Amino acid sequence: xxxxxxxxxxxxxxxxxxxxxxxxxxxxxxxxxxxxxxxxxxxxxxxxxxxxxxxxxxxxxxxxxxxxxxxxxxxxxxxxxxxxxxxxxxxxxxxxxxxxxxxxxxxxxxxxxxxxxxxxxxxxxxxxxxxxxxxxxxxxxxxxxxxxxxxxxxxxxxxxxxxxxxxxxxxxxxxxxxxxxxxxxxxxxxxxxxxxxxxxxxxxxxxxxxxxxxxxxxxxxxxxxxxxxxxxxxxxxxxxxxxxxxxxxxxxxxxxxxxxxxxxxxxxxxxxxxxxxxxxxxxxxxxxxxxxxxxxxxxxxxxxxxxxxxxxxxxxxxxxxxxxx
Amino acid sequence: xxxxxxxxxxxxxxxxxxxxxxxxxxxxxxxxxxxxxxxxxxxxxxxxxxxxxxxxxxxxxxxxxxxxxxxxxxxxxxxxxxxxxxxxxxxxxxxxxxxxxxxxxxxxxxxxxxxxxxxxxxxxxxxxxxxxxxxxxxxxxxxxxxxxxxxxxxxxxxxxxxxxxxxxxxxxxxxxxxxxxxxxxxxxxxxxxxxxxxxxxxxxxxxxxxxxxxxxxxxxxxxxxxxxxxxxxxxxxxxxxxxxxxxxxxxxxxxxxxxxxxxxxxxxxxxxxxxxxxxxxxxxxxxxxxxxxxxxxxxxxxxx
Numbered sequence: 001x002x003x004x005x006x007x008x009x010x011x012x013x014x015x016x017x018x019x020x021x022x023x024x025x026x027x028x029x030x031x032x033x034x035x036x037x038x039x040x041x042x043x044x045x046x047x048x049x050x051x052x053x054x055x056x057x058x059x060x061x062x063x064x065x066x067x068x069x070x071x072x073x074x075x076x077x078x079x080x081x082x083x084x085x086x087x088x089x090x091x092x093x094x095x096x097x098x099x100x101x102x103x104x105x106x107x108x109x110x111x112x113x114x115x116x117x118x119x120x121x122x123x124x125x126x127x128x129x130x131x132x133x134x135x136x137x138x139x140x141x142x143x144x145x146x147x148x149x150x151x152x153x154x155x156x157x158x159x160x161x162x163x164x165x166x167x168x169x170x171x172x173x174x175x176x177x178x179x180x181x182x183x184x185x186x187x188x189x190x191x192x193x194x195x196x197x198x199x200x201x202x203x204x205x206x207x208x209x210x211x212x213x214x215x216x217x218x219x220x221x222x223x224x225x226x227x228x229x230x231x232x233x234x235x236x237x238x239x240x241x242x243x244x245x246x247x248x249x250x251x252x253x254x255x256x257x258x259x260x261x262x263x264x265x266x267x268x269x270x271x272x273x274x275x276x277x278x279x280x281x282x283x284x285x286x287x288x289x290x291x292x293x294x295x296x297x298x299x300x301x302x303x304x305x306x307x308x309x310x311x312x313x314x315x316x317x318x319x320x321x322x323x324x325x
Numbered sequence: 326x327x328x329x330x331x332x333x334x335x336x337x338x339x340x341x342x343x344x345x346x347x348x349x350x351x352x353x354x355x356x357x358x359x360x361x362x363x364x365x366x367x368x369x370x371x372x373x374x375x376x377x378x379x380x381x382x383x384x385x386x387x388x389x390x391x392x393x394x395x396x397x398x399x400x401x402x403x404x405x406x407x408x409x410x411x412x413x414x415x416x417x418x419x420x421x422x423x424x425x426x427x428x429x430x431x432x433x434x435x436x437x438x439x440x441x442x443x444x445x446x447x448x449x450x451x452x453x454x455x456x457x458x459x460x461x462x463x464x465x466x467x468x469x470x471x472x473x474x475x476x477x478x479x480x481x482x483x484x485x486x487x488x489x490x491x492x493x494x495x496x497x498x499x500x501x502x503x504x505x506x507x508x509x510x511x512x513x514x515x516x517x518x519x520x521x522x523x524x525x526x527x528x529x530x531x532x533x534x535x536x537x538x539x540x541x542x543x544x545x546x547x548x549x550x551x552x553x554x555x556x557x558x559x560x561x562x563x564x565x566x567x568x569x570x571x572x573x574x575x576x577x578x579x580x581x582x583x584x585x586x587x588x589x590x591x592x593x594x595x596x597x598x599x600x601x602x603x604x605x606x607x608x609x610x611x612x613x614x615x616x617x618x619x620x621x622x623x624x625x626x627x628x629x
Contacts, residue, residue: 058525090527103519107541116537117527168527 004071005207006032006055006176011068013047013054022278024050026231027068032176032207037198039210039222039239041254045275047231048211052178055209056095057085073175091121094169098181100161104153110161111137111149114168121172136167140197159190166194170201177201178209183217195221215258219243227251230275230286233305237312247308247319249291285316293318359621366617369610376607380426389417391424392575403595410595413585422599425577428489429607432562432578433555436496440554441547443497444504449535449543451505452512463509466502474499478561482570492571496558504550508543515539545622552615556608563604579604 013025024047032038040048054065057077070078072092077085097103105113111133118129130149137145140163153161162182169177179198183191199221202208212218218225218239225242227235227250235248246252253271273290282288288298297317305315314320360367379386394416403410409418451462469477478499485491515521516539524538563580565571572578574585579600586596 056526058522086528086530088528089525090529095526097519097523099519103523105520105524105538105542107544108537116524116529120528165523168523172527 003034003073004031005034005036005073006030006209007071007074008051008055009069009071011051011054011070012066013050013059013063014066015063017062017279020279024063024231024278025054028228028231028233029068030209030226030233030236032209033223034175034207035202035205036223037202037208037210037221039212039218039225040228041212041215041218041225042228043213043275046228048213048228049180050231051228052095052180052209052211055176055178056089056093057082087121090117090169090174091172092174093176093178094172094174095178095180096162096165096169096182098184100158100165100185103165104161106153108152109150110153110156110164111151114164114171117168117171132171133167136171137164139200140164140167140170141193142167158186159193162186162190162194163197166197166201170206173204174206176207176209178211180211181213182210184212184214191217215243215254227254230281231278232286232315233313234287234315235313236305241309241312247312247314248287248316249293249318250287253290355621359617363613363617363620365613366620369613369617372606372610373614376426376610377430379423380430383420383423383427386423387417387420389420391416391420391577402593409599410593412582412593412596413589418596418599421577421582422579422603425579425582425600426603428572428576428578429559429562429580429604431489432492432496433559433607433611436493436500436558437551437554439493439497440500441504441551444501445508445540445543445547447501448505448508449512449539452509453516453531453535453539459509462505466505469499469502470506475561475564478565479568479570482565487571487573489572492562492565495565496561499561500554500558504547504554507546507550508540511543511546512539515542545618549615549619549622552611552618556611559604559607559611 008028008030011025011028012023015022015024026047028047028051030038030040030051040051042048050059050063053059055070059065065078068078069076072088077088080088104110111130114133114136115126115129118124118132119126122129124132134145134149137148142148142160142163148156148160148164153164156164162185166182177198182198183194186194195217198208198210210218210222222239225237225239226233227242227248229250235242235246235251242251243255246255250271253269256269257271259268271290276282276286276289282299283302284300285291285294285298285303288294291298295317301317303315303317303320305313306320307313308319356367356370359370383391398411399413401411409422412418412421447462447466451459472480478495481495481498482491485494512535521534521538524534529538559579562571562578563583566578566580567584569584572581574581582600583597583604586593586600589596
């Protein structure tokens with residue numbers, strides 16, 4: 001049996017707002033195998049980051065995890081008391097975010113910030129923690145690790161800061177690393193280096209959940225992809241399958257929106273409209289308002305996530321029919 | 326504007342200098358930048374140090390005792406023997422001034438430090454925790470601020486009685502609310518910043534986040550608040566002592582000296598003017614230093 005690092009089952013997050021209840025994460029199930037990179041794609045505001053936060057246990061008031069469970073290597077963690085969860089964070093699950101410019105404390109030396117994670121989760125002495133910090137700095141290819149240890153964040157470039165962030169997240173060898181758009185703020189050459197780094201961590205046995213809205217990145221590093229829309233997973237399959245035969249109209253739209261450099265590629269297509277207001281979701285399929293192939297049934301009933309072929313699930317009536325065929 | 330460009334280049338150079346220096350040299354660098362941009366502030370800084378030294382070394386600087394009376398020479402004008410004259414009890418005015426500086430500076434610094442500690446602790450707690458904690462702490466601060474600070478200080482001093490420790494307590498209770506409000510607003514901004522989130526992600530506990538990640542980022546503000554609150558404390562104490570509520574005679578404090586000298590304003594005006602000038606100097610020095618620090622620590626504020 002394949003060992004799963006992360007197993008999320010029907011996770012739901014609710015936020016009570018002044019105007020009503022919204023569900024930014026609605027019945028999301030996903031798995032990350034040990035030593036695999038799994039991607040989540042979707043537009044801004046579709047619930048990707050919320051899902052990551054819910055897995056970390058960092059949903060804050062007025063948000064709340066109202067249903068589902070999260071298993072980390074077979075251990076249920078949503079029901080753990082806050083103190084226990086805090087011990088997991090940094091040690092077994094870790095996360096890096098989009099903005100390397102603001103995710104480091106401006107008045108603390110970067111070495112100290114990484115060291116803080118070591119001191120929290122191990123019984124190291126200060127010297128051992130420092131040595132570990134320098135090791136991980138070298139591992140994430142920060143040049144002149146000793147000199148950088150004493151730097152403040154404003155003295156480092158964006159790429160270096162993101163490396164420090166990764167060092168901070170990876171220093172305790174977590175089982176799962178969530179990367180929330182880790183390269184969005186970086187230029188392409190740095191992006192490639194950071195992705196290589198993630199692959200190295202994967203090879204060391206860490207499961208990586210990569211959140212991105214860039215299909216290019218997903219195609220490059222992920223083994224399996226989840227496509228999210230309005231808080232739900234609308235399609236999931238192995239990366240090749242998603243790019244080869246996308247079944248959901250939304251996935252197809254996303255793929256068509258990728259800039260092509262081929263000659264005669266024509267005008268760049270877009271998906272009309274924006275992610276719907278979660279307070280006023282359509283009665284039927286949440287994508288029905290923007291879908292080019294919307295039928296009467298789509299406006300009335302909500303489709304379920306059904307398997308069309310082994311390992312490929314789609315939330316769309318059209319795909320259901322095709323699946324029967 | 327060539328001037329503006331020159332300044333930009335200097336600032337860029339500053340950044341480069343900063344990246345090369347160690348922890349110990351940061352202070353010297355700060356002073357250097359202040360020296361270039363705000364000479365009054367540096368002058369004030371040294372004036373404050375000079376006054377502090379004078380207060381500490383008071384017994385070595387004057388041959389007279391602060392409290393021993395010499396009724397034969399009461400209210401004598403400044404002379405070679407008594408540089409600033411004598412008061413109504415024949416005590417040397419300069420000696421009283423130096424010993425008074427001890428009290429006044431102590432009263433400037435200690436309650437300010439205490440109120441900074443209390444205020445920033447409560448402010449961070451209120452801002453970070455939010456909810457009912459926030460409501461309780463901030464309404465308490467509002468109540469404190471609703472009274473004119475002088476009136477509040479008088480009421481507390483009346484009920485506690487005079488004396489140095491009670492003055493400390495009173496001034497702390499009067500000043501904490503302002504600090505709490507400033508720190509709370511900074512905390513609200515900082516607690517949603519990504520580095521605090523990052524700290525949470527590596528499993529740092531809430532208490533540690535408040536101390537290491539939020540308060541450390543408030544330090545520049547607290548430093549400026551310190552320099553602005555010290556003179557306020559000195560002034561309040563002076564007023565309290567003037568009203569007879571603060572330091573009790575025969576101990577000397579500048580406010581008390583003005584109060585006793587007031588009765589002899591016509592025949593011995595120096596008894597009022599000298600401690601008055603001392604208060605003015607210290608208060609101005611601290612204010613200038615505070616403004617100077619504000620300039621250096623927050624480059625954005627300067628441009629406006």
